[in-house]
Amino acid sequence: MKRFPPGIAGMKRLRWLRLGQLTGGAPLPPDLGKLASLEILDVENVPLSAFAIEKGDYTQLKELTLASCELSALPEAVADLPLLRTLHVSGNPVATLPEALAKAKKLRRIYAEHCRLERIPAALFALPELQGISLTGNAFPANEAEALAKLAKRHPKIEVEMPRVAGAAATPKAVSTAPLSAAIVKELDRLGLTAGKPRPNPWEPGRTLPPPPPVREVKIAGVVWPVPPATTEIFARFSGDILAPFLDEKERQRITLGLDKGALAEYECIQHAPYVEVAMTENYFFLLLRLDDEKPHDPTLYMLDHEDFKEHQAGSLSSLIGWLKAAQPAPKKDATG
Numbered sequence: 364m365k366r367f368p369p370g371i372a373g374m375k376r377l378r379w380l381r382l383g384q385l386t387g388g389a390p391l392p393p394d395l396g397k398l399a400s401l402e403i404l405d406v407e408n409v410p411l412s413a414f415a416i417e418k419g420d421y422t423q424l425k426e427l428t429l430a431s432c433e434l435s436a437l438p439e440a441v442a443d444l445p446l447l448r449t450l451h452v453s454g455n456p457v458a459t460l461p462e463a464l465a466k467a468k469k470l471r472r473i474y475a476e477h478c479r480l481e482r483i484p485a486a487l488f489a490l491p492e493l494q495g496i497s498l499t500g501n502a503f504p505a506n507e508a509e510a511l512a513k514l515a516k517r518h519p520k521i522e523v524e525m526p527r528v529a530g531a532a533a534t535p536k537a538v539s540t541a542p543l544s545a546a547i548v549k550e551l552d553r554l555g556l557t558a559g560k561p562r563p564n565p566w567e568p569g570r571t572l573p574p575p576p577p578v579r580e581v582k583i584a585g586v587v588w589p590v591p592p593a594t595t596e597i598f599a600r601f602s603g604d605i606l607a608p609f610l611d612e613k614e615r616q617r618i619t620l621g622l623d624k625g626a627l628a629e630y631e632c633i634q635h636a637p638y639v640e641v642a643m644t645e646n647y648f649f650l651l652l653r654l655d656d657e658k659p660h661d662p663t664l665y666m667l668d669h670e671d672f673k674e675h676q677a678g679s680l681s682s683l684i685g686w687l688k689a690a691q692p693a694p695k696k697d698a699t700g
Contacts, residue, residue: 366390372397381405396420402446407431416440430454439463453477453497460484468492476500480526482507488518501526533635533655535588541660543593550687551600556620558599575602581624581639581654588637591659594652597683598622601641604693607686609644617693618642618650627651627667638665638677651677 371377372394378401382391391406396417404421405428414429416438421427425446429437431454441450442463450464453476460475465486470493475483477500487493503511503526515523551557561571578598581588590598601620608615623640627649642650651665664686665677680686 367392369394371395372399375399377401379403379405381407382409383407384409399423402426404428414438416443418443420444422446425449427451437461442466445469448472448492450474453500460487462486465489471495473497476524481529483511485510485514488514488521493521495522495524497524498526499524502529503527504529527635533637535586535637536655538589538591538654539657539659540592543596544661544684546684547597547661547687550684550690551597553692554603554605554687554690555692556600556603556605558596562602562621575599575622578622578624581637583624583627583637583639586637588654590654591656593659594654594656594662597652597662598641605690606693607690608681609646609648615689615691616644616646618644636677638667649677650680652683 369392371392377398380395380398380401380403382405384407391409391411391414395404396415397420400423401421402423403426404424405426407428407430409432411429411432411434414432414434414437417440420440421444423446424444426449427441427444427447428449428451430451434452434455434457437452437457437460439461441447442461442465444467446469447467448469449472450467450470451474452460453474455478457475457478458480460473460480460483462484464470464473465484468491470490472495473487473493474497476497480498480501481503483496483498487496498511505528508526508528511523511525515521515525559574561573562575564570564572575598578590578595580590601622604617604619606615607618609618620642627638627640637654638651639654640649641652644650647668649667651667652662653665656662662683664680664683666680667677
């Protein structure tokens with residue numbers, strides 16, 4: 364698109380407008396803010412030099428998304444939107460959030476992930492309806508991160524997804540070349556988790572996917588981590604279902620194993636450790652391994668609550684060998700899944 368047709372403000376009943384992946388250089392319509400009924404404006408991956416809000420614009424707007432729009436600053440007039448409840452500005456190189464946001468009395472959620480923020484206005488915690496602030500993927504100086512943690516503790520009703528602390532990330536070290544424990548190999552064989560074989564296709568029952576390629580390194584939050592040979596062998600075998608204990612040793616649930624190299628990037632930013640996801644349970648718990656485990660031939664299995672954004676801690680679940688010994692092969696699925 365090179366330009367928008369004129370007169371968009373004439374669409375008196377338009378309530379939701381989504382604009383995404385516009386690469387032709389078309390600017391936003393100058394009369395966009397005059398839409399009388401617009402409640403949701405969702406703009407993503409649209410390069411913008413600025414986002415203008417004039418007096419009297421967006422009077423009915425409740426949700427504003429300006430994600431990955433190359434914005435270096437947000438207009439303070441955002442705080443004057445009388446009904447604004449959700450503000451999503453993730454993926455922009457903004458260095459600060461406007462102090463004026465503390466005047467947006469209806470604001471409930473702020474999403475500012477993967478920006479260049481180093482602090483946020485403390486006054487935001489006084490907003491009467493604020494329920495959550497998401498700041499993952501930013502790097503705060505240690506003093507600002509500590510101040511934010513104290514604010515979050517004093518306002519437990521506000522869910523804060525914390526940033527990482529600048530300069531605190533772990534760095535790769537030499538990895539162990541020890542082979543995978545024979546006991547783990549035995550248990551993997553018992554459970555039918557065999558490397559080098561096609562995998563069931565979860566989207567097309569009855570069909571298969573090629574075996575996963577060897578994983579030699581993993582890039583997490585911009586840092587390349589070497590994968591120990593023993594862990595590479597585990598990843599090669601982790602492609603299938605088992606019935607495994609989770610939380611309660613007597614209770615087993617079906618768990619699909621398989622490396623996801625990118626899912627935990629923002630959690631790594633928080634915890635400063637190279638966790639990789641090897642499974643997610645039906646209850647939205649991640650099962651993790653660490654690439655810098657001191658004993659990759661017999662590693663520790665960790666657990667992270669995907670929905671608990673206040674702790675951001677991966678707790679030790681079990682040794683991998685102990686967990687595998689308590690697991691059982693999963694029954695075969697029929698053609699309907």
